[in-house]
Amino acid sequence: MSIYALTTKLSNGEELQLNTVKDEVVLVVNTASQCGLTPQYEELETLYKTYKEQGFEIIGFPCDQFGGQEPGTDEEIMEFCTANFDVSFPIAQKTEVNGEAAHPLYQYLRSQAPADEKFDKAGVLQREDRDMVESSDIQWNFTKFLVDRKGNVVHRFAPTVEPAQIETIIEQLLADNQ
Incomplete structure (x- = not known):
């Protein structure tokens, strides 16, 4: 099993076969438009525009499982992302x-990287120590999974880890196996 065997539907109804992102570094993020972390869309778009031509992809997955913070339709969600953050990376259906x-x-991603990661004060990635409801459950909006060019889930980041904080890791993965 790998992410490349899976598909998803985009907000416009088109099917996205994940084998189309094979050989790319992929950041998968569950998003919400009415969350305190919603401004992360801006940093996500900056990363996307900066690294897309080097083989970097972001896929946003709107989710309404956390505090009802993504109540809109797929069309409304896409309109919000475009109007407020000029999002150009793919957004899946809710x-x-x-x-x-x-x-x-998400079942696959959670099985491959069950615990959130965080940065300590020195900026070093550390595994999250807290107990989780279920070891692999997503805890909140804007949890991020980073997948390398070979399809390996290499990092899972807590919602509060801002996209700019993981830029160096993205650069390193993009440099691997050029």
């Missing part, structure tokens, strides 16, 4: 990331 109805991609 998706569940936890529970029995979780999208197969």
